[in-house]
Amino acid sequence: MSEQMTQYMDNAEKVLLHTYNRFPVTFEKGEGVCLYDTDGKKYLDFASGIGVMGLGYGNREYADALKSQIDKITHVSNLFYSTPLYPAADRLRKASGMDRIFFTNSGTEAIEGAMKAAKKFGYTRDGVADHEIIAFNNSFHGRSLGALSVTGTKHYRDPFEKLIPGISFADFNDIDSVNALVTDKTIAVIVEPIQGEGGINVATPEFMKGLDDLRKKGILLIFDEVQCGMGRSGSMFAFQEYGIKPDILVMAKALGCGVPVGAFALTEEIAEKSLCPGDHGTTYGGNPFVCAAVDKVLEIYERDGIVAHVNEVAPVFEKCLNDIAQSCECVEAVKGKGLIRGLKLKDGVKAADVMKKGLEEGIVLLTAEGNVLRMLPPLVMSAAEIEEGCVKIKEILM
Ligand SMILES: Cc1ncc(COP(=O)(O)O)c(C=O)c1O
Known part of the structure; x- marks a missing residue:
């Protein structure tokens, strides 16, 4: 690594709030599915800016x-x-x-909007405002206080308690654990169809x-497809593969392919009883620049x-990952589908170390909770x- 790159990173660390332990690389440009650092080194991108750069x-x-x-x-305001x-x-x-769209500046803000939309629906329908929401352990919905309230990873939440009241956490893929939390006040369940x-x-x-x-009990479904949506799962939205539809859908990341834009969308039925003028707003959300991108x-x-292409290459990815799992002792399981994939690693090998080694070898990887090496290549x-x-x-794993 050049002296200039090291100096640049040292300077940046002196002025940036230390909320990230950044990896030691400074990217300058991208081309196709590759990134280039300021020394001109090329990296194959298996991260796409955490699932943002769908089009490369x-x-x-x-x-x-x-x-x-x-x-x-x-x-324009x-x-x-x-x-x-x-048109966007x-x-x-x-x-x-879905029927009604509200554009936001990020996934987190779209989650905030979705939660408000569900609460307002409950308020209009029932005339009271003390509704509850069920979320999931290991979920991630963002870092604002509202989004953290439904994020089921304790270490993200703990320093910021007390958060929004009336949120409880069930186990993902365990419907009994959800049913056990349902009360008369439950207005919504928020879930990522694929936890990222x-x-x-x-x-x-x-x-x-x-x-x-x-739904038969009047409970709304909020699907957070910020990470798994926009074709990544092999469908435009992951929920479409299950033959069901949410009441509220949350999107971001590849929606703008690099410009900061998110959205939440409601069905007409929910929209009729939900947010109305004065209830919600944003200065930048859905401005002409981001909407041109969308x-x-x-x-x-x-x-x-693009979605057909994902389905064309996904079996190749699957085959390669299975081969890695068979050949490499340290791999416990292959996870995910389409182009949202993971390799769960055994305790002895840290996913973050593999990610670091990846950068040395010219490939950008990601990690996820549970010692998972996460891969979100451009679609x-x-x-x-x-x-x-x-x-x-x-x-790297051998
Ligand atoms: C599933 C999910 N929801 C919400 C968010 C928050 O989105 P943003 O970082 O755009 O605010 C993320 C971010 O990674 C996410 O993966």
């Missing part, structure tokens, strides 16, 4: 759409309409099968069916068959590039 780096059409929007206008707002919302409505940060845990069909059954991203997804990665990355991972 340097997509010309996407870049041109953003440049052209910058030349027109980047921001939500007191008015702007030209990219409706309409495309997202069609892609998700929690260790790449895929919901079983029986579990999702059990959650769907709760509109273009969804256009490219549809035209180029446009070719089968050959997946194989190339898996060879590197295997070499």
Whole structure:
């Protein structure tokens, strides 16, 4: 590593609040499915900015759409309409099968909005505001106080108690544990159909069916697809594979493929009794710049068959990961599906150390709870590039 890069990182550490133990690399640019650091070293990207860069780096059409929007206008208040707002919302409505869209600046803010939407629905329906929400152990929904309240990882929550009251935690994929927590006050269950940060845990069909059954009791389903949505699971949204539909859907990350945008979406039925003028708002959310990105991203997804591509390369990934698991002593299990994958490692080998070694070897990896090596490559990665990355991972783990 060059003297300049080390110096740069030292300088940055002096001014940035120390909320991350950053890995020692400074990235300068991306091209296709690769990143380049300031020394010009190339890295194959199996992280895509934690599931953000679905289209990879340097997509010309996407870049041109953003440049052209910058030349027109980047921001208009939500007191008015702007030209990219409706096409972006309409495309997202069609892609998700939901009815009403609210754009936010992040996944966390979309979670906040979704929780407020559920609470307001309960308030309108029942005339009281003391509703409860069921969330899951090992879930992750963001770092604001509201999102932390439903995040089922104790060490994230503990320093910030007391959080929002009326939240209880069930076990993922255990419908009995959910039913045991249901009370007359339960207004919603919030769940990631595939837990990301929690260790790449895929919901079983029986579990999702059990959650769907709760609807009969007037309980809303909030699906957080911030990480597993936008094609990563092999469907546009992971819930679509289960034949059920949420009342409220939360999205972000690859929705903007690099610009900060999230969204929550409601069915018409919920929207009618939920947030209305004065209940919720945002200055930046859904501004023309991010909506131009969302509109273009969804256009490219549809035209180029991004989800079909995920399904084409996913079996190659699966095969490579199974091969790694068979060959490498330290791998306990292969996790996930589509292009949201994990390798659970045995106690002796730390996923964070593997990630660090990966950087030395020119591959960007991620970790997740439970000593899982997490992989979220750009959705446009070719089968050959997946194989190339898996060879590197295997070499590191051998
Ligand atoms: C499932 C899930 N929900 C919510 C969030 C929070 O999103 P953001 O970091 O965009 O605020 C994340 C972030 O990793 C996530 O994975």
